[in-house]
Amino acid sequence: MSTLLSYIRNDSPIHRLNGATKLIIFLVWSLTGMISFDARALAVMLVIGIIAFKVSKVKFKDISFVITFISVFLLLNFITIYLFSPEEGVRIYGTRHLLFSFSDRYTVTAEQLFYELTVTMKYYTVVPVALLFVLTTDPSEFASSLNKLRVPYKVSYAVALALRYIPDIQAEFTNISHAQQARGIDLSRKAKPWTRLKNMVAILIPLIFSSLDRITVISNAMELRNFGKYKKRTWYSEKPFGRNDAAALIFILLLSAAVLIFTFYDGSRHYNPFC
Amino acid sequence: MKACIKGTEVKMENIAVKFENFSFRYNSQKEPTLKNISLTIKKGEKVLVIGPSGSGKSTFGHCINGLAPFSYKGDVTGKLDIFGNDASKLGIFGLSKYVGTVLQDSDCQFIGLTVGEDIAFSMENECVETEVMRQRVLQSAITVGMEEFLTANPFQLSGGQKQRVSLAGVMVDDVEILLFDEPLANLDPATGKYAIELIDDLQKQSGKTVIIIEHRLEDVLHRGADRVILFDDGRIIADMPPAELLASNLLELHGIREPLFISAMKKAGCPIRAQDNIQNVDSMSIESHREKLMRWVGDTAKEPDRAYDTDLLEVRDLSFRYKSGTRAVKDISFSVKQGEMLAVIGKNGAGKSTLSKLICGMEKPDSGTIIFEGRDITGDTIKERSLRIGFAMQNPNHMICKTMIMDEVALGLKARNVPQDIIREKVEKTLKICGLYPFRNWPVAALSYGQKKRVTIASVLVLEPRMLILDEPTAGQDYRHYTEIMEFLKELNLKNGITIMMITHDMHLALEYTNRAIVLADGCKIADDATSAVLSDDGVIARANLKKTSLYDLAVRIGTEPEALIRRFIDHKGVEVRK
Numbered sequence: 001m002s003t004l005l006s007y008i009r010n011d012s013p014i015h016r017l018n019g020a021t022k023l024i025i026f027l028v029w030s031l032t033g034m035i036s037f038d039a040r041a042l043a044v045m046l047v048i049g050i051i052a053f054k055v056s057k058v059k060f061k062d063i064s065f066v067i068t069f070i071s072v073f074l075l076l077n078f079i080t081i082y083l084f085s086p087e088e089g090v091r092i093y094g095t096r097h098l099l100f101s102f103s104d105r106y107t108v109t110a111e112q113l114f115y116e117l118t119v120t121m122k123y124y125t126v127v128p129v130a131l132l133f134v135l136t137t138d139p140s141e142f143a144s145s146l147n148k149l150r151v152p153y154k155v156s157y158a159v160a161l162a163l164r165y166i167p168d169i170q171a172e173f174t175n176i177s178h179a180q181q182a183r184g185i186d187l188s189r190k191a192k193p194w195t196r197l198k199n200m201v202a203i204l205i206p207l208i209f210s211s212l213d214r215i216t217v218i219s220n221a222m223e224l225r226n227f228g229k230y231k232k233r234t235w236y237s238e239k240p241f242g243r244n245d246a247a248a249l250i251f252i253l254l255l256s257a258a259v260l261i262f263t264f265y266d267g268s269r270h271y272n273p274f275c
Numbered sequence: 276m277k278a279c280i281k282g283t284e285v286k287m288e289n290i291a292v293k294f295e296n297f298s299f300r301y302n303s304q305k306e307p308t309l310k311n312i313s314l315t316i317k318k319g320e321k322v323l324v325i326g327p328s329g330s331g332k333s334t335f336g337h338c339i340n341g342l343a344p345f346s347y348k349g350d351v352t353g354k355l356d357i358f359g360n361d362a363s364k365l366g367i368f369g370l371s372k373y374v375g376t377v378l379q380d381s382d383c384q385f386i387g388l389t390v391g392e393d394i395a396f397s398m399e400n401e402c403v404e405t406e407v408m409r410q411r412v413l414q415s416a417i418t419v420g421m422e423e424f425l426t427a428n429p430f431q432l433s434g435g436q437k438q439r440v441s442l443a444g445v446m447v448d449d450v451e452i453l454l455f456d457e458p459l460a461n462l463d464p465a466t467g468k469y470a471i472e473l474i475d476d477l478q479k480q481s482g483k484t485v486i487i488i489e490h491r492l493e494d495v496l497h498r499g500a501d502r503v504i505l506f507d508d509g510r511i512i513a514d515m516p517p518a519e520l521l522a523s524n525l526l527e528l529h530g531i532r533e534p535l536f537i538s539a540m541k542k543a544g545c546p547i548r549a550q551d552n553i554q555n556v557d558s559m560s561i562e563s564h565r566e567k568l569m570r571w572v573g574d575t576a577k578e579p580d581r582a583y584d585t586d587l588l589e590v591r592d593l594s595f596r597y598k599s600g601t602r603a604v605k606d607i608s609f610s611v612k613q614g615e616m617l618a619v620i621g622k623n624g625a626g627k628s629t630l631s632k633l634i635c636g637m638e639k640p641d642s643g644t645i646i647f648e649g650r651d652i653t654g655d656t657i658k659e660r661s662l663r664i665g666f667a668m669q670n671p672n673h674m675i676c677k678t679m680i681m682d683e684v685a686l687g688l689k690a691r692n693v694p695q696d697i698i699r700e701k702v703e704k705t706l707k708i709c710g711l712y713p714f715r716n717w718p719v720a721a722l723s724y725g726q727k728k729r730v731t732i733a734s735v736l737v738l739e740p741r742m743l744i745l746d747e748p749t750a751g752q753d754y755r756h757y758t759e760i761m762e763f764l765k766e767l768n769l770k771n772g773i774t775i776m777m778i779t780h781d782m783h784l785a786l787e788y789t790n791r792a793i794v795l796a797d798g799c800k801i802a803d804d805a806t807s808a809v810l811s812d813d814g815v816i817a818r819a820n821l822k823k824t825s826l827y828d829l830a831v832r833i834g835t836e837p838e839a840l841i842r843r844f845i846d847h848k849g850v851e852v853r854k
Contacts, residue, residue, distance in 0.1 A: 007388075009428075140388050164388065172673075178637040179674050181657040182666040183687040183735055199690070202676040209672050217383040224340055224376045225386070225444065226400035229368045234402050236387070236395035236412070 006167050008135050013244065014056040015136045019145030021245040025252045026133040032256040033126040038263040038271040039118045045125045045259065053128060058135050063128075070127055074120050081116055082106075089115035095274045111274060118270075139163045144235035153233050161218070169211060176206050290359070291373075291452050291484040292316040292339060297353035299334060299343055308334045310509040311353070318451070321478055321485045323495050323517070326506030327530040327753045328724075335506065336456050336488045340376045341367035358451065371397070374452045375445030379460045379751075384441060390416070390432075391425035394443045415447040419473075434466035434623055438473060446477075452484045453477075459491050460751045463622040463780040464822035467491070471498050490753045492526070493534035493825065496555050505529060517554035522547045530755040535783070536825040539844050540564060543571035556825040556832065565833045572835055572843050583612030586649075587742060587774050588634070588664075593643035595633055603629040605798045607643075611742070616768045616775045618785040618806065621795035622820035627778045630795065631744050636660045648741070661687070665735035669747040671727040674734070678718050680711060684734045701737055708771060709733040710763070725756045729763060736767075742774040743767070749784060761788050782824050786810060786845060794819045807845055811837035 014022075033045060060067075081088065089111030090096050101107035137145075139160040146156035177187055185199045222228075263269060294314045300307035308331045316322055326332040337343035344351050345367040355362040357373050365373075378384045387393030394412045403411070416422040419439040424432065429440050438458075445453065455474065459467040475498035478485045489495050492503075496517055503520050505513040507529040513520055520526065526533045536556045537547060545564040552558045588611040595604040604626045611617065619627050632638045634645060636657040644653045647663050668674050677683040684705060688698045706712040709729045714722065719730060728748070735743065748764065749757045765788060767773050779785060785792050785806050792809045794802040796819040802809050809815055811830075816823055830840035 138388060140392055175668070176673055178632065178635070178657065179666060179668045180676070182635050182637070182661045182664075184658055184661050184690045184738060185686065186658055186690060195690075202686070205676045206673045210670070213672070214383050217378065218386065220342055220346065221378055221384040222386055222396075223346055223367055224342065224371060224378075225397035226368055226371055227396075229400050230402055232402055233399050234405055234408065236392045236399055236405065236408055237389070238405055 006134070006163065007138055008058065008062060009138075010057050010136070012055060012057045012136070014052065014132065016239075016242075016244065017136075017248055018239045018241050018245045019137050019141040020148045021145075021241070021248055022133050022137055023142070023145050023149065025248060026129060028252050028256050029129050030126050032259050033122055035269070036259050036263040037118060037122075037269040038259070039114070039121065039273075040271055041259040041262050042118065042121045042125050045255075046121060048255070049125055049128050049132075052132060056132055056136055058132065062135065063131050066131060067128075070123065074123055077123075078116050078120060081119065082112065086112060088112060092270055093272050093274045097274065114273065134163075138237060140235070140237045141239060144238045147233075147235070154228065157227075165214070168214075169207070172210055173203070173207055176210070177203050289318045290315055291318045291320070291357070292486075293354075293356040294338075295354040295356075297338070297351070297355050299338055299349055299351055301334075301343070301347060301349040304349075306509075307350075308509055309338065312511055314504065314511060314514065316484060316486065318484055319482045320501050321475075321499075322487070323492070323500040323503045324486060324488045324506065325490055325492055325503060325531055326512075327490065327755050330506040330529075331509040332488050332490075332506045333456065336376075336454055336486070338362070339370075339452070339486065340374045340454055341365070341370035371448070371450070373450055374454055375448060375450035376454045376456060377441050377445055377458060379457045385429040385437075388428065389425065390421060390427050390429055390440050393429055393440060394447055396444060397448055411447055415443045418446060419443045419477075434462055435469045435473075438462075438466070438470045442473065442477065446481075450483075452486065455485070455487045455489070457489055457751075458487065459489055459494055463820060464494075464782050465622065465820040467494050468497060468822050471495055475499075490531060492531055496534065499554055499558075505531070516549075518549040518552055521553050522549040530753060532754040532757075532783070534825055535786075535844075536829040539826055539829060539840070540568065542844070543568045556828040559832075561832050568829070568833050568840075569835060572830075572833075572840050574843075583615050585613040586610050587613040587615075587647065589646040590634065591644045591646070593630070593633055593640050593645070595629060595638060595640050603798050604633065604640075607795075607798075607800050609793055609800060609803055611774060611776060613741075614768070614772055614774055615791065616765070616789055617777070617791040617793065618789040619776060619778045619793045619795065620780060620782075620785055620809075620819065620821065622780060625795040625819065626798040627795055628746060629798075631666065631746060631776075631778055634660075634744065635664055635666045661735075661740065662738055663740055663742065665732075665738065665740035665743045667728075667731050667735055667743065667745045667748070669750050671724070671731040674731045675719050675727065678720070680706075680717055680719055680722075680730055681715050683719060683730055684711075684737050687734060687738050701739075705733045705737040708736065708767070723756075724752070725759045728760055732763075732767075736773070740773075742776065744776045744778070746778045747781075748777055748779070749781060757784075764788070780821075782810065782822060786824065786826075786841070794821070796820070805842075807838055807841040811841050 033042065036042060086106050090109055092115060093111045095111060097110040099108045099110060142163070143153070143156040143160035146159065147153045180203055181187055185202060187196060187199050191199065292315070294312045297309060297312045298307045299309040324332050324335060334343055337347060338355060339357070341362065343349055351363060357365065357370060362370060385393050386396050391412050394415055395408050398408045398411065412425070413422060416425055419442055421436065421439050421443060424436065429437060432440065458470055462470060471494060474485060474487070487495055500517055502514060503517050504511055505520065505525060512529060513523070513525050521533065521537055537553065540547060545567050547553060551560045590610070591608050593604055593607045596602045607630065619630065621627050629638065633640050636655060640653065644651055646652065652660060652663070675683055677686060681702060684702045685698050688701060703712065703715070706715050709732060711726070711729055711733060714726070719727065722730065732743070749760050752760065761784065764775055768775050777784065777789065789806050792804070792806045793800060794809055794815055801818055802812065802815045810824060811827055826841050826844055827837045830837040
């Protein structure tokens with residue numbers, strides 16, 4: 001099993017950005033992407049997102065699993081919207097260009113297709129940037145950035161530790177499940193779903209025990225080295241706020257403003273190509 | 276302020292640790308774990324604390340660094356002073372100014388993601404400015420020779436480098452007392468030896484007070500100690516120089532393994548005297564013992580080896596590379612005979628675990644074949660192989676998933692839909708073999724670690740495999756549990772004819788319980804021979820990062836062939852057990 005979604009050390013302009021900067025960019029970006037329904041603006045953001053990916057040197061294979069997973073989810077989403085609300089596009093854009101129809105209720109209109117593609121594009125603009133944030137931000141530096149944004153350091157450290165131990169716990173899970181399979185507990189697809197689920201639960205108990213062991217050791221190690229002594233702490237891995245950070249922040253704010261103005265210019269969240 | 280110890284006046288500030296009628300009881304326990312301890316440790320002393328598990332030696336350490344009573348709550352009576360300050364008033368953070376603790380080398384203790392960050396951890400919590408912190412981290416890293424690795428991930432370092440990083444992390448605070456809590460528990464022998472040398476050198480350089488809690492007496496004594504304190508049942512049994520302790524019968528009485536060379540000398544009928552400097556094999560005066568030892572080595576009344584001739588498992592040209600590209604195992608071939616008990620040894624990361632995973636079907640080899648009882652099983656699934664080859668993980672707590680012993684052992688059969696009455700019959704039979712029958716209706720939680728280990732082995736044996744693979748069966752166990760587990764395995768092997776392959780880096784285990792050892796280094800098989808031959812082969816020892824046992828050194832000192840002495844030692848052991 002490869003490790004999913006954890007920080008991959010590398011050097012790129014994106015990696016060099018301050019964790020707090022990246023967190024703000026990520027938040028502003030997601031918010032903007034969520035608000036705007038303007039296909040043109042979203043397309044521009046999508047392109048910028050892809051460029052950022054190129055710049056970050058993150059390899060596609062590192063995220064291919066997540067992207068596939070999300071694509072499947074979006075496909076389901078696409079179908080569900082259609083099943084429950086086949087006339088949504090018509091309602092929003094106020095016109096009807098019929099392409100073909102399955103039945104009286106399920107007609108396929110250009111408006112509906114356009115609407116659903118816009119929704120899908122929204123996800124594709126937001127998700128890669130979220131991934132980029134996780135993959136290029138050192139968990140400790142992330143903790144220090146959360147702390148800088150006034151999150152108490154004990155909370156931010158807990159988040160960082162959790163992020164960090166994901167790969168370890170995955171490895172532990174694999175080991176335990178191997179040992180259980182070696183005594184005949186089937187976790188492969190050959191087993192019936194219900195049996196498989198029951199067997200998975202059986203693994204969780206030793207996994208929880210081993211994680212608890214781990215937690216005891218790490219919390220002792222931390223306490224013995226003064227964690228929690230004061231209300232504040234400093235951060236070794238803190239990056240100074242540089243000119244690039246300022247530039248990146250200005251860029252994201254301008255971009256967000258531009259996208260929002262462009263979107264709401266005509267008084268609607270939607271771009272209407274049909275009128 | 277002045278205090279009196281053994282008639283000599285010692286200034287109060289020269290006393291690092293002082294226990295006076297000290298007792299400690301955990302809230303979760305009925306009885307105190309430490310019972311009326313009185314003890315003084317002077318500044319600059321190097322003290323080794325030993326004792327079987329449950330003796331209170333770890334609690335002793337917890338009291339010094341403040342984990343007890345500040346993190347593990349409990350009742351304290353009596354007094355504990357650290358450099359003249361009342362420990363109960365200092366609290367865990369106050370104590371950390373004086374005491375730096377290095378925990379067992381489980382990877383869990385690294386907190387930082389880079390070496391630099393880990394060294395800085397305690398300064399971060401002290402709110403030291405980032406710039407000052409970077410300076411001090413660098414200095415500290417230079418003291419332990421790790422300045423080149425500040426940006427490296429501590430998890431990817433070698434065992435020895437990890438030790439240095441954890442030392443730097445506590446030394447950065449300029450503490451007076453260095454407390455090591457079972458520093459050797461998870462280290463391979465060569466790294467353990469290196470760690471002991473590192474601690475000793477640092478102590479000599481800096482004059483710090485060093486307290487080492489460990490049950491591997493022989494390994495620590497490789498570099499000596501001023502005093503050894505023996506704990507059992509919450510009390511101090513002995514507090515004396517190492518040589519005196521070794522010459523007494525206290526180790527045997529309290530379940531501590533004596534150094535191998537001492538065992539050999541006893542077998543040869545040599546008197547064990549403290550004045551011979553017996554704390555380690557290099558310092559010991561050997562002249563008066565040479566003759567007796569030579570006679571003993573020459574006296575080969577050995578029985579012929581048991582002959583094993585039927586191939587049970589055959590591995591041919593096995594290679595495997597992880598997806599990440601690291602090559603774990605390269606062209607390994609060997610065969611295991613029916614009824615053997617053998618060891619696969621090598622340092623951490625040599626490919627031992629990968630090899631066992633390949634044999635059990637948890638990983639698929641890139642090339643090569645695995646043959647079991649003449650049948651190619653390379654394509655079989657884990658589940659299919661589990662009827663032939665059983666596998667037990669190192670830590671039984673990571674395998675047990677039922678609360679009752681019966682259910683746990685029956686789990687594998689239930690998963691195979693075996694009829695209820697047959698399950699019952701098989702489970703009872705297995706429990707009898709494993710000596711667990713009287714406990715059959717107990718909850719697993721009520722068992723000791725060694726008994727839990729038996730439960731996991733029973734839960735594998737119930738499927739009636741011909742062969743058992745065990746990953747570090749005795750890791751972290753004291754001598755009593757070690758002996759209990761190993762004697763059980765030996766009985767399984769002799770009485771029930773189960774072939775046993777153990778993955779280990781414990782040289783004692785290989786020496787005492789196996790006839791044959793396969794040695795791996797960097798994924799290749801570098802030796803496959805009688806254990807005595809492997810452990811006396813200089814080249815193999817060096818390449819596999821193993822450690823010469825003190826039997827080897829003893830042989831060199833009396834001027835005989837190491838292999839002859841080691842063979843004699845193993846045979847002697849065998850004769851003894853057969854009696």
